[in-house]
Amino acid sequence: MERFLMAEKVTPLDGEHRALGAAMTGFGGWLMPLRYTSDLAEHRAVRAAAGLFDLSHMGEIHLEGPGAAAALDHALVGSAPAIAVGRAKYSMICAEDGSVLDDLIVYRLADEHFLVVANAGNAPLVAGELAARAEGFDVVVTDRSEATALLAVQGPRAEQIVASLIAPGDVEPVRSLPYYAATPVTLQVGEGVAGLVARTGYTGEDGFELFVDSADAVALWRAVLAAGAEHGLVPAGLAARDSLRLEAGMPLYGHELDTTTTPYExxxxxVVRVDKVDAAGERVEFVGRTALAARKVSPPARVLVGLRGEGRRSARAGYDVVTRSGAKVGTVTSAAPSPTLGCPIAMAYVTPELSGEGTELAVDVRGRAEPFVVVPLPFYRRPTA
Structure with a gap:
């Protein structure tokens, strides 16, 4: 076990996690905090107040130059030129057969400067694919993952906490950030730390992501904890992040998305723009376009649905979804007891004819058929003011 743990990469905040007594686990090639106190307490803190997450294991790949937008248009399924400066879009990088290599967030930091954030385990692959697909375009691709730390503050009190750490002249731009947008800021940490603040989130709550140099990660982590103490903020680990994103119906690569799945299933x-065109009005032949165009007009063999348990026993990823009479019709991709809803929930791929809301199904939980019903995603939406 110790040899396994030593093989994992660690973030710049590894010492902070250990000082807080976090239980650590391997994830995507990294040693990350699973929990600090309890999964339930950390989940509930994010829903009611705020949680602080270390996301420094994520990948940050920059594309800069006159051909940056065109290169991304060729590399990804979405339209990079359509992203306004200061905004972001959810996208995917696919193989030629249309299968998903990773799902991404693409930020446009300037006219000729984009930041692509990749999942931790896929970051080296994404960086390599972007570099290869950018050949022939006037662009420089730089993987700055190791040099970048990423902290997330999520929850209804996130804005108050983050605003208290921002230099006065940057507070209003941060408060007025729309969803899926980012702005450069100076953080009032030490003598001042340059950073990028985004509002994208992965928990179903309002929240902010703080990108800084790795050397500034510890000081920022401590500053956020101090600023958030009066607001009920707690450090939160991967377990809470997973149950939060599941309630919010958000996919996780390796579960809902993988190389056997296209965006359509x-x-x-x-998010796929099969008919996007370039500045000259010519169709963009992005990687995977032909396969995805065919898949778009073909009936899917399986459909991703939400399942809500009618009993108390939770499913697990990989369990069979069956009809009430016992015939297998799908597979669970993610599952957990929902702290917010008070019942088991799951996402699963099932056959299309059984994907309608209200369809009564079951999950084979260690040989016992537990009743579930198909419900819309997401399971949870945060209250509106």
Whole structure:
């Protein structure tokens, strides 16, 4: 076990996690905090107040130059030129057969400067693919993952906490940030720390992501904890992040998305622009376009759905979804007891004819058919003011 743990990479905040007594686990090639106190307490803190997450294991790949937008248009399924400066879009990088290599967030930091944030385990692959697909374009691709730390403050009190750490002249731009947007700031940490603040989130709550140099990570982590103490903020680990994102119906690579899945099965066909054109009005032949165009007009063999348990026993990823009479019709991709809803929830791929809301199904939980019903995603939406 110790040899396994030593093989994992660690973030710049590893010492902070250990000082707080976090239980550590391997994830995507990194040693990360699973929990600090309890999964339930950390989940509930994010829903009621705020949680602080270390996301420094994520990948940050920059594309800069006159051809940056065109290079991304060729590399990804979405339209990079359509992203306004200061805004972001959810996208995917696919293989030629249309399968998903990773799901990404693409930020446009300037006219000729984009930041692509990749999942931790896929970051080296994404960086390599972007570099290869950018050949022939006037662009420089730089993987700055090791040099970048990423902290997330999520929850209804996130804005108050983050605003208290921002230099006065940057507070209003941060408060007025729309969803899926980012702005450069000076953080009032030490003598001042340059950073990028985004509002994208992965928990179903309002929240902010703070990108800084790795050397500034510890000081920022401590500053956020101090600023958030009066607001009920707690450090939160991977377990809470997973149950939060599941309630919010958000996919996780390796579960809902992988190299056997296209965006269409996952209900994410909206992010694919098969008919995008370049500045000259010519169709963009992005990687995977031919396969995805065919898949768009073909009936899917399986559909991603939400399942809500009618009993108390939770499913697990990989368990069979069956009809009430016992015939296998799908597979669970993610599952957990929902702290917010008070019942088991799951996402699963099932056959299309059984994907309608209200369809009564079951999950084989260690040989016992536990009743579930198909419900819309997401399971949880945060209250509106």
């Amino acid at each position: 996952a209900g994410l066909g909206r």
